[in-house]
Amino acid sequence: MNNHRNMQKITQIVLYVALVIVAIIVVAPFVWMVSISFDRLANIQVPFPPTFIPDPFSLFNYELVFENGRIFSAYLNSAFVTFCSVFLQISAALLGGYAFSKGQFKGKKLLFIIVLATMMIPIEARLIPLYTMFNSAGLLNTFWPVIVPSILYGFGVFLAKQFFDQVPDSLREAAQIDGASEFRTFFQVYAPLAGPITATLIILSFMGNWNEFVWPLVVLNSERLHTIPLFLASFSLENGTSLAGMTMALATMSVLPIIIVFVFLQRYIIQSIALSGLKE
The missing domain is CATH 4.10.280 (MYOD Basic-Helix-Loop-Helix Domain, subunit B)
Known part of the structure; x- marks a missing residue:
């Protein structure tokens, strides 16, 4: 012993x-x-x-860094794009997860598999079709091409579905008996219970959108629309290692919002994983 x-x-x-x-x-x-x-x-x-x-x-x-006014513009651009993308991603993920978990409709399993399959397609494989589509719509060099594709968030839908699977169906049945519609049931019964999973999705979505580089580089040509990653890349390209101290100051400033969001919300990650059924 x-x-x-x-x-x-x-x-x-x-x-x-x-x-x-x-x-x-x-x-x-x-x-x-x-x-x-x-x-x-x-x-x-x-x-x-x-x-x-x-x-x-x-x-x-x-x-x-702060004497150069471009960083303030880049911060505002990143904040706007990230806020809109996170809002759309979380809303779509929670609604989609609820539908796949509690909804009863034909082809549900097939549709869920298709949503999960989107996680396997890298951004490089979607660049040309997305670029062609937004170019035809005349939306290049605007924030729309950066924000709109973020609605489809396969991992978020999967995580939300796993969470809602653990919530009893009796809550939905009781709400329906009281005459609540499906949307009212979601917003007044299930959404308030989804705090932990929502916080986790916010962290993951915020990190992904704030650090997004390849797709914005393709569709945002104007310097006034550059986000923080694009601004940092352009500055590094212009100066190389000749201004390493300033480059590292910019890099530190670029990750600061992610650290702040993570510090405030990180305690929800373990809780949400435990409640979502992903725990071993």
Whole structure:
């Protein structure tokens, strides 16, 4: 018995050590990025080997970033596109998940398989058809091509369906007995219970849309419409490593909203996974 407990302790220690090593490997590049952003001399030469405490510590790079008004425009563009895309994605995912979970209609399984199949199609395979469609509609170089395709969110529909599968059907039956329509049943009965899964979908959707690069690069040609990833890419392309400190300051500013959203909503992820039936 003692040997078994000792073996368990050793296994846990090895596991924790391995997790700490992996965490350091994952976090170290981000810490180095932040360190370089506070290093004024990094604009002349990137410190190597990497130093994680800048010497001297300076806000010079951030002052340069904010002196350039383009970052404010890029932030506003990213915020607008991300907010609209997240709203459409979450709304469509919750409604679709509810329909596939509680609805009774012909071809439900086939339609659900088709929705899941969209997760297997990479954006590169959809670039030409989407570009042709929006070009024919005269919507290129506007935010519409970036926002509209985000409505189809296969993973979100799948996750929402898994969640609603765990909610008793008796709630829907009771609402129908009281004369509630299907939409009223969803919005007044099921939607208030979907807080954890909604928070998880918001995090995943926000990260995906805020960091979207390839598709906006294709359809947004004007600099005034550039989002944060496009602005960062254009700045890096123009300056290369000659202004590494300023580039890293821009990169740090670009991930800051994602960190803020994650910090506020991350506690819902584990809860939603447990409630959605994905837990082992």
